[in-house]
Amino acid sequence: MPVTHGFKIPLMRPIVDQEMLQAAAVSLQNEKLVMGESVYKFEEEFARYCGTRYAVSTGSGTAALQIALQSMGIDQIDEVITTPFSFFATSNAIIHAGAQPRFADVENHGFNLDPQKVEASLTQKTRAIIPVHLYGHPARMNEFRDLADDKGISMIEDACQAHGAEQNGRRVGSFGHVGCFSFYTSKNMTVCGDGGMIVTNDEQVADTARSFRDCGRASKYTMARIGYTSRLNTVNAAIGRVQLRRLDKWNEARRGIANLYRRELTDAPGVELPPAEMSGETPVYHLFVVRSDHRDQLALHLEKNGVEAAIHYPIPIHLQAPYRARYRYSEGAFPLAERLAEHVLSLPIHPAITEEEVRTVSRLVRSPVPE
Template sequence: MIPFVDLKAQYLSIKDEIDAAVFKALESTQFVLGSEVVALEEEFSHYCGANYGIAVNTGTSALHLALLAAGIGPGDEVITTPFTFVATVAAICYTGATPVFVDIEPNSYTIDVRQIEAAITARTKAILPVHLYGQPADMDAILDIARRYGLIVIEDAAQAHRAEYKGRRVGSIGDLGCFSFYPGKNLGAYGEGGMVVTNNPEYAAKLRCLRDWGQERKYHHVLKGYNYRMDGLQGAILRVKLRHLDAWTEARRAQAARYDQLLAAEVITPKVMPYSYHVYHVYAVRSPERDLLQQVLQQQGIQTGIHYPIPVHLQPAYSDLGYKVGDFPQAELAAQQVLSLPMYAELSPVQIKTISAALSEGISRLSWRKAG
């Protein structure tokens, strides 16, 4: 079997470093926040090109607190995309604000910047682009719109650690950038974790307060805050893994290039935008026969994923937003056609060849069936 993600292979490749870091963290007994988390905040924010990093317990918490730090609340509207993991939209709703969707650009799968201005109202306070699959959204166009309308830009970079837009690391381009360290991410914890990065000292101070029960100092609560603190163990683990992220990213890009070469004549492969340094959190191909191809690959022991089969505007939980089928045709079509192939640094050229051959065989079988 070829797994969709192989976290064990990654762990074994750095086992000695991880084990030493975990034992050190255990001996320190700093289990919540602590020196390892502080060091991670400094190292990761510097890695992103930002002045401040605020570590939290999940990527969802990062989004939630970034919105709150920016002053988003009831009555406000936040523009984002419906083709994303539901956490992007949930975080907006947590603040009491209303998500307003804009369709995706079909080549990048990120928000279509040409449609943003039409979605702006007097209640719009922020734009929340998603760097989906590891490819940045078109940030210059987004920032230009934000400046002209006085809007805040919060980057959802949960899938885009190390990605670059015109040579700038994502997360540090907008006003705030939000990352997830969920285990399967390009930089993943051994549990949950997240981070907000920013260049704004006022946002940073508010974020630190909000994540720790709104405390300015112990038992002195100046804000209605949350228990969104990162565990010390996760800080220690992520510091080790951050040292390997460049090499893992280059490995992913090499895997993607092999896929591109083998699959270009078979399916629609990922399009890399001219401004983008793509980090391939997900390698998503596209085919009208997606569901049948997934079944064929599963039968041959190859795990795949679908990111994402139902756009958020069509999810039952968000029916109260009032959207319907046909409102965002590009997002809806992508949801019907994308198929995520195995993608991780440890994936071998032989495995990629096996996956590609199985996909090609599946397409041939479907063609024969249609012809018959």
């Protein structure tokens, strides 16, 4: 049974069903454990799902970002601009790739990186930008694409929280030169373990990424580059193929839950809902995140009543200890991201949560929070 940490209503609940168990057993009994047939099939199916020509699986989402950057030739003298308000793996991957992370602040009213603030932060050394589709809300892809094309830099989408999200009829991951996904166990689809995927239309980037993730091989015992052991295990790919077939249905369920929360929490005192959906946009609600001036008390109130809530993320990346030490960041550098870190609260959302549970959570969110 997936772990629910003893909460009556957990934040999320990984799904493992009979078909996934069966796929795992068949894979373990019949395939090569590493780089078996399921890996290639999963890559093919994932590329088709995203609407890209190629997909290259990796050992994690972080590795997908790092390998994507390195496969695009981004190196030590290059700067890559991203958001300070994400899971810290986004910018760690830039450092792992050997480049320098730079940040620009988020939108005034949303959670995502602001294209205009990115433009104002570009330098001669900027080689790429990494917008993140945070919580499953697509970032402003048209503006980022125009900016990247105009300035002759690359755009890499961090779609680790947004499998299946769409903007103007296209799936995220397919807008940038490269899109990166994570299959970590909390994501909208998982591989029941760690895993990641790079999607792209660029054949050379795909070929280079395939070599990087497999020890830098050119062939079995010749090397083209200094690579990594960062392959997706065959059994995980076999499970991922089953989960991919379920993804649209699960995302639809998440969207229904988000709509129910929106209805139940309309006018809830002191609570700000996630930004309204823009026309042509289909978010996939990896998380349902509200903002509150009494966030910490509200989280405690929910916890005392058996509801698991969480903060994604309590410290913006630039204020994490290693970033302060390395880049000398301090409070006030990115005020909107810092404000979000103080106010955001993620409420339970997953495909199997019931309407009754959503109503229970909403009642608690609306009820007066003890001081």
